[in-house]
Amino acid sequence: MLVKQVSIFLENRPGTLDEALKILKDANINMEGLALADTSEFGVMRIIVDKPDEAKQAMKSAGYTSIVNEVIAVELQPEVGYLAGVVKKISSAGVNIEYMYAAPSKDSAAKMIIKTDDAEKAQEALK
């Protein structure tokens, strides 16, 4: 399944994350998953939210650079080796995983969010 992800550019210094989260809270955005990727000078906050386009708009109005793009979400079954199987299917199709992170859920199974260099091919492999 493809889901929309919002990515936000943040500088790597105290307070940036604070501020970004407050903007989302004030816009009444609920987060289902979050991953931070960082370098020594900047980072990218990737989030899965209930209202991605509104989240992007809120960040934009506050002066942040953000984009919305589609990533693969795989529901994880509570079995040993399940994730390994998912990854194997993707790599066997010759698709490269750029990054992945877990998005927990209160009501249903946790999801693994996966960004690949070829979403279509990856989805085909996971069918």
Next chain:
Amino acid sequence: MIWNETKECMSRDELAAMQGKRLQKQVERIYHNVEFYRKKMQQAGVEPADIETVEDIVKLPFTTYEDLRNNYPYGLLAVPRQEIVRVHASSGTTGKPKVLCYTRRDIDIWSECVARAMSMAGITRDDIIQVGYGYGLFTGGLGAHYGAENLGAMVIPMSTGNTKKLIDMMIDCEVTAIACTPSYLLHVAEALEEQELVDKVKLKCAVCGAEPWTDAMRDQIEKRLNIKAYDIYGLTEIMGPGVACDCGYHKGLHIFEDHFLPEIIDPDTLEEKAHGELGELCITTLTKEGMPLLRYRTRDLTSLEYGQCECGRTMARIQRFKGRSDDMLVIRGVNVFPSQVEHALLTVAGTTPNYFITVDRVNNNDTFDVAIEVEERFFSDEIRKLEKLRSDVEDAIHQTVGIKAKVKLVEPNALPHSEGKTKHVEDKRKLS
């Protein structure tokens, strides 16, 4: 020591008469050989016959670096191309460099001027000199080299980039003089101190130039290396290093007025300033054959002192530089225009994002930082792509400007957006 006492110490009256004759001859030649100047003079309603004395200089049109760019590469040649034996180039405000052409006689006069400058620093044929300027299109290396050879000194053409080798040879070959940028010499001093080698060095003096420096830097160089340091000035458009140099009295840089006619003008009104007043330095090349320039606007802000110097020289002295009348920066001895950085950003990002250049001097080395605001159109959720963007911009700046910058990606609105014209540069070095 005075290399050419007849010229360097001639009376001001004699000098003015000589300048007048040379100017007359030069204008006559330029008018007939360079279409660009002929048109400019016709527009200004001046003919060669109107130039009789050196005071008539004010009748002539100015030349700017835009004129050099627009006439790239051979448009301002005043001799047939076959007479040219060398070209040098300095970076322009955008991609294209400024190309300057020299005849054999131009090279000879340049070597004479550099020999005069090095003599001011006390360098003689007994000396062994390392030239630590870059050899190539940049005028520093070859200019200093030919001058030192003309003087009869033994030249070690080190060029730049290998401090260890420079230090090894400095000690092993018993080097007594060095020509390089002042910040590089401080870097060398540091390396010598770290290895406790200062006592092993036979260095007596340094002729430093290609970038602005302060008396405090001179003090540091002199104390740490136990040598005398002299300031040499020049610019590629006029010749290269050796247009002016300071003597042991350090009361300003003697400009070799028999070859270069200096004026100080108001950069806004272009009116001549009174003697001693601060303004923009303009230079007319009185003897240059290949690419002579009339009233070239250097954009360097300074004043001229005309009184005779205690050293005996009568040549006017350029006082401490007070900055520039344009936005050019000199970083690690290289001329950098913000517009070049803009050009580099444009080639990578497709448009020019808001950017900010910070220049500072840390441990005597110039730092050159460029911050770019990350905009949506080149933002990515993948770190790898952002890192690639950063390194692509660094490469593009290196290619355009010639030196490396440290590029940093920042949030939008992180950089100053002043009203009207955006402020793009901060120079924290406090050199003027």
